[in-house]
Each structure stands twice: as structure tokens, then as C-alpha cells.
Amino acid sequence: MIKVIADNITSPLGMTSSENYLKVKDGLSCLQSYEGVMDIPTPFTASLFTEEQWDALMQYGDYTRFESCLIHSIREALEGSDVDVSSPRVIFIISTTKGNVELLDSRSHRLKNRTTDEAVRLGNAALMIARYFGNPNIPVTVSNACISGLAAQLTAKRMLESGRYDYAIVAGADIQSRFIISGFQSFKALSPKVCRPFDIERCGLNLGEAAACMVFGRMTEQDTDDWVAVRGAVRNDANHISSPSRTAEGAYRAIAYAMADGDAEQLAVVNAHGTSTLYNDEMESVAIARSGLEHTPVNSLKGYYGHTMGAAGLLETILTMKSIDDHIILGTRGFQELGVSRSIRVIGEHIPTDKRGFLKLLSGFGGSNAAMLYQKGGRR
Amino acid sequence: MELQEELKSKIIEALNLEDIQPEDIDDDAPLFGDDGFGLDSIDALELIVLLEKNYGIKISDPKTGKEIFKSINVMAEYVAANRKK
């Protein structure tokens, strides 16, 4: 098993994990409506960095916005650890769906040191980041649509458990642009208003910008008070490339694998993907009910940040850890009345908890689903 | 060209239905579902783009699309009544 050594969330709400947690605890969000920006004809609601925030993030040299916010997030996370990232025993794993894709736009600025064709390649961006930190290994980018953040943690777990590396720097981000926003609009997947996960009135998702980083190490016998990634899996729906399975085939199987030795009674919460689209939230309710978790509290954090894509699996995992450390289950911002077919226990307002484990779920295009079980202090 | 025929060739082109000829599509037959041409939800969204691009018709709710894309005849009727170009 692997433990969390350090972490960071860099988002429009704040530049550290604690700052983000405290804002979310206060019910705050940067989701707002945008009109006439990025030359996108249809208005949309999103959580985006401000120009001032970008000025603060773009301070590391000739890097793109995507690379800069990842560098920032990794630097901040590493401040809280003594991991020597220049060691060959450390591997960088980047989670993203679209990386520098905004550079493809004919109006985008050109980079000084690289061609656009180089920079839009996810592996090139990852290499720039790993080299910034002086890491000698070839970085691995996980690009598995919306489940990338969990798939990247699972990759880290395997790489550390195989004994090849001692530490994994897992960092994820996506930057919103005309490319991504227009695409989701063409899918009629965006909610014009702030999203409402699992609610009867939900009508789509909001997109969000963020970077997040988790530093993992192998767990030893002495570690009794660390957060541990216990067990996880990726499973496919084998159903459709963009619509989730009606029987939640992939999500159900991913949960079954993650919970194979787990005890539902030990779970403080199931932190769902909860994008607030009609089909995703419905599918997750089926998966949760099919897994016998109808009585376990369920929440979604999309109402605070929107869907932060490559960052989501990391950002939402970190926040859930912080909240359980604080003995709280975070409420699902925007949720009022259950609007899915299964009677799962979606939490609207924050509630107290004394449990120390949780299950994280993600699902995405390509029929992919991921689940990971986390436990404070591991299995004892 | 008759609107029905025009729609058929545009649909075949937009949805990459390479194995299908315009004459294979019956004017009253369902486009979607198991009896249709194996079209799915992404195809329906792409047809919404087709209507906007070619006829200036904007559809914001995909549910409206489902009604319009019942058959070539229903689609042609809708286009004739709502086209802006």
C-alpha cells in the first residue's frame, strides 16, 4: 500500500490545500457565468483562474499556463516534504486530458523555445515539468479522460509497490479554453447555471480550472496515521464511447474490486464523480445501489469547482481527506432533492463523522470508470 | 433537388455512413433505434449541427432533436417550416 506524504490544490479558490478546504467548508465557490469570453458565442458557467491569479502562477519561465499551474502545485506540495525529486528513485506521473491543447488555436501566442506542435504533445509538456524539477526519469502521462486523476494514482501505486520507485509525484491539471468548452457545448453537456449534482433539477455540468498534486511513498509498518490508498481499479462499461452504461457495468465492477476486502461500515463517504449531467449521476446511483452502498453517505464536490478534468481525481481526493481529518463530510453544493432512480444517501449540508475511510469514484468518456478505497492509517 | 434527397445525402456525409446509399433510406422509416441505421446519441447531436450549419436552425434541447429526427419526412417538414437559409 502507498501513503500520502504531501499534497497541494491550486485553484481559483486558493493556492494551498488548506486554503481550498477552508473555503469549501465555508460553502464558497468561484463558479460564475461568463459571456463573450474566449470568443465563445454561447454563455457558460465555469470556475476559472483570474488574470491576477495567472500573473502569480506564470512566474517560472517560458512555460504554458498548463505547465505553470502544475509546476506551482508540485512546488507547493514538495514544500511540505523532504523528498529529493532529483533522485532516479522518484517518478513523475501527470494526469491530464488535454494539456496544452489551447495552443492549437490560430490566435494563441507562440512559445519562444518550442513549436506548437511539440508543446501540444502531452509527453512533451510532462517532460518540461519533470526536467524543471531536475528529475532524470521519463515522466508518464495518464490520459484516460475524466478518470485520469484516479488512474494516475493507481499507476503510482503499482510503480511503488513493484519496488522500482520510492516516491511518486502525481500531478493533474486542465486549463479551460475554446477547444474544451465548445466541445462540451456541442455535446449539450454544460449547465448554463451552477451545477446541481444528483438533484432533480440538474441539467448539466460546469467546467473548472485547477491543478492538484499528491506525493506518494510506500507505507511501512510504523505508519499509523497517514492516508493510504488501499485498493483500486479501472473498469470499462463496454457499452458506448460517450454514454454511461444503464446497468453501471464498469463503475459497479470497479467498486467491487476496490471494496473486495473493505467494509462499507468503515466508509465515511462515497465521494462520487457527480458531474450533474443527467446520465452520469443516474449511472452512479445505480452503481452505488448495486454495490450495496445505499446507506453510505454520498457527496460530489463539482458544485464548488465544476469539473476540473485532469485535476478532479486528485483535488477531490485531497479535499475528502482534509474533511475527514476535520471529522466532517462535505455537503454536495447545489443538491436539494434527490433526482436519480436509486434511493442513495446524497449529503446536502456538511455532517459530522468519526469514520476514517472513503471510496472515490470517477467515470468518463471511452466507457472508463475508476474506484479507489482510502483509509487513514491503512488497514489495521 | 428535393429536400428529402438533399437531407439524405447530407446525413450520409455528416455521419460517415459509407455503406449506405441515399436510396437505402426510406422517407418514412425511423432513422434511430434498432430498426434504423444504428445511429446513436452522438449522431443525433451531429444532426443538430447539420441543421444549424445548412439551414440556420438552432436547437438547444437535444430532446427536441429526437422528435425531429424520427424520419426523413418529419425532418424535411421541420426544415421547410423553420429554415433561415
Add this chain to the structure above:
Amino acid sequence: MRTLHHVVITPHRVVVDEEQMTVTSSGKMMLKEIYQSNIGNYPKFYKMDMLCKLGFVASELLLQKEGNRNIGAKGVVDEENQRDDRAVILLNSSSSICDDRAYQATIDNLDDYFPSPMVFVYTLANIVTGEIALRNRYYGETNFYVLPQKDEKVMTQIVEDSFQDEHTTSAICGWLNCDDEDHFEADLYLVEK
């Protein structure tokens, strides 16, 4: 890890288990030729972007070597023959760049701005793993990794690590790269634990 079958496809050459296949065309047309002559009955093929077409054709050639599959009327493996012990683990260096450019072309000009959902959906590199999973009814792991360039050692490590999943006993895995219609490489393996 044991290799069962191996397929290499480049714009002018197709090699299945070290044996070169006869093709008359090249590039994008060659993929269509192989689909029509050796696969067929799966109209979804025509809707796929280049990366998916390449991955689909390569995986089909691999699986044909393995023997008969029960492909049902809808062109996918029957529910009775579903399995979750086979993973699809692919890697490349170009992610979905070919389709990314195609999608950008639908939005770049403000006077001709018609974002295409059918093109957008393929701007995710992992869609090809989903296409292979749904054709063969694989409920197992699907994952997509991007590296700065092709690296056999890193690829092997990632695939070997994937067998840490206790359900996974075999995998369709390897390199699947597509820069454009005339520059691509599939180097796929069917391996077992």
C-alpha cells in the same frame, strides 16, 4: 508475461506474427482496405478517427489470430462471452493530436464556427481503448498513457505493472501512435500473465 500474438501496422506495411500481409494501398486507405477485406460488418468503423481506426484494425488482426470470437448481430461480442480478465493498455506520444487538429478546424474560424460533437468525442486518446472494449465486451481495465517518445522499457514496465490487478490475466497492449493520415504506427501485442 508471455507474448501470444504481435501486429505491426505502418503506412505501407502490415505484419501479423512476423508474416507480412499483402495490401495494395497505403496510409488511411490501407486501413479501410484491411477493414473491408478482413473485418467488415461494423459500420462504426467509418465514424472512427484515425487513431481508433488504427487501433481497431490492429486489435482485430491480433484477435483473429487468437481464434473464433462470438460476434453477435450488432457487431459486438455476445453478452454470454463478456470477460473482465483482459485489459487494454495502450501508449503513444501523439495522444489524439490528429483528431485535435480536426476538431480545432471546426471552431477556429469565428465565421464558420460549428463545433462537431462527432469529432470532439475522439479528442480523447483513451476512446480507442473503449472502442476495443465495446467491440469485444471487455469489462476489464482500459488505460491510456502518453510518453515523450516510444520507449520499450517504460512500456514493458507499465504493462507488467497492470497485471498487479488481480482480475487481469491477459492484455491487448502496446504502442499506438498517429500523427496524421500518412504517419502512424501500431505495434500491438496480445500478452498473458
